Amino acid sequence: MLTIEELQSITLERQGLRYDAPFGEGKAAVGQALEQLGYLQIDTLSVVERAHHHTLWTRIPDYKTDYLDELVQERQIFEYWFHAASYLPMRDYRFAQAQMLEVRDNDSHYYKADSTVMQYIIDTIRAEGPKRVRDFENQAKKKGSWWDWKPTKIALERLFLQGDLMVSGREGMQKTYDLPERVLPATLDLTVPSPMEFANYLVKTYLNAYGWTTVKQIMHLKTGEGVRKDVKEVLSVMLEGRMVESIHIKCYPPVFVRCDLMEVKAERNIPEVRLLSPFDNAIIHRDRLKQFFDFDYRMECYAPKEKRQYGYFCLPILFGNTFVGRVDCKAHRKQQQFEIIHLHVENQSVDLDLWAKPFAERIKQFVLFNGCTSLKLSQVSPSNRTSALRKLLEGLF
The missing domain is CATH 1.10.10 (Arc Repressor Mutant, subunit A)
Incomplete structure (x- = not known):
């Protein structure tokens, strides 16, 4: 039986968030990342670098924003709808045709x-x-x-x-x-998938990207009892064929885990910090994030200012397996200044001294990625850590 910590490790490994450069380097790494993640959400918000670029930079340290356009022009990826506007591997174009036909009709x-x-x-x-x-x-x-x-x-x-x-x-x-x-591409398979083929594609996409999944996650923003029924049928066939194993943890929904990943052991002491986009694949399913990582995250940019708890565009801070806080940021590009509007230190079970320096190193990289050359720290909660963090962060430039 897998523990919650082991499920966390499996997901972070499959999502490319455990180690630096898990997909390699350069433009080729973008194709590798997209094939494993299944899709990459496109978003127009530019408070910091846009979500599609941010998500790839998190996994590809030498990522350049021209790579996506180049891959589109090279016909290796395409734009369409997954659960939102996305880039997808060209190999999956045939599965987008089901939705295209639905819109046409x-x-x-x-x-x-x-x-x-x-x-x-x-x-x-x-x-x-x-x-x-x-x-x-x-x-x-x-x-x-x-x-x-x-x-x-x-x-x-x-x-x-x-x-x-x-x-x-x-x-x-x-x-x-x-x-x-x-x-x-002239050689691309354009056969429209059957409903069962489409369900199979959905299940395998999530299992490939996360290592394990739930029916609710697969059905995220998808409607129709027919699709849900087909997804359950695919999972049933995979259970019989020993491709997945179903595990039941008290107070959690049934989890379907790839059998080849059942022996993965939790590694909690990897001292890496990741700053995730609000649209990052690893956190886009908010219920899953709350259930399995105990992190309650909601975007507040669409809420009235007086109703925001954390800020307009907060980035979750991941340290190892644990979300230790969030940081509300803004890149002032004309001034080339990156502002940390509010750094929220939340998880008190993890000593801030363990992740402060890795966080500072990651922030410095992110500042440069956003085209900025200076850093300003405006507010920290709890406030008693402001002085030490200000000295650490503003001394980076």
């Missing part, structure tokens, strides 16, 4: 685009090549309708979601669209 989808505009976009891109939203005429919509998006942008999003267009590149967060036949 759904007249009630929230992207309700004008069919004439959609056809105009397809014809224009076919004749003239890849296009961005701004390349089309700005056709105003009625005031207050769909955030005043122009019809072409709504049509572009609908065509993208139903698979008639693909993102062929980016300039920052500005997407360029093209026809799939110009983007997809």
Whole structure:
């Protein structure tokens, strides 16, 4: 029977958070990381470096932000929807087609685009090549309708979601669209998966990325009893075939563990600190994080300022197997100053003196990754550690 600590170790190992450079170096490491993690969530918030870059930097010390765009252009990865906007390995494109077909067949989808505009976009891109939203005429919509998006942008999003267009590149967060036949590798399997094949893909993706999973995690932001039934059937077949083992821990949901990982032993004394993006794959399932790591984390950037407990954009601080606190940060890029708005030291079972220096080393690396050359510490809780931490952190530059 595995302990909670051993389950933690398995997940952190599979997530690439136990050791430095677990996927190797350079652009090749990005492909390796994405194939193991299964997806990489894209987010537009830029308080610190955007989530997709931050998540990869956490696992690839020499990561450069150009790598993702280059891999898209090399047709090794593509953009679509996992549980959110994501980069995915090109090998998995066929499994995205199930959702594409669902959008195409759904007249009630929230992207309700004008069919004439959609056809105009397809014809224009076919004749003239890849296009961005701004390349089309700005056709105003009625005031207050769909955030005043122009019809072409709504049509572009609908065509993208139903698979008639693909993102062929980016300039920052500005997407360029093209026809799939110009983007997809000629040898790619485009067979639409059956429901059971899709369920099998979901189960294996989570088991590969985390080492173990629960039905709830697999179904995260996915709807339909049909999918849930198929997922349970896949797990049942894997149990019979000794590919996974089901373990039951009091007060926890049933856990399905890969049999080849059942002998993993917990290593709690690895003195590494990780600063995780709020959208990092390791913590995106908040219920799992609370249940199995005893860390209650919620993003507060969408909450009114007066209702925030920790800050606008707090990064969880992971030390070994333990979340020891969180840090609210902001990169002031014009001034090249990185500000720690509020450092929250939380887990009192782990002595701060054990992780303060590794934390300082990681912060220094993160400051440089964010294009900053100086560091400012504004607040620490509890306040009695402010002086020592200020001396340690502000002495880094």
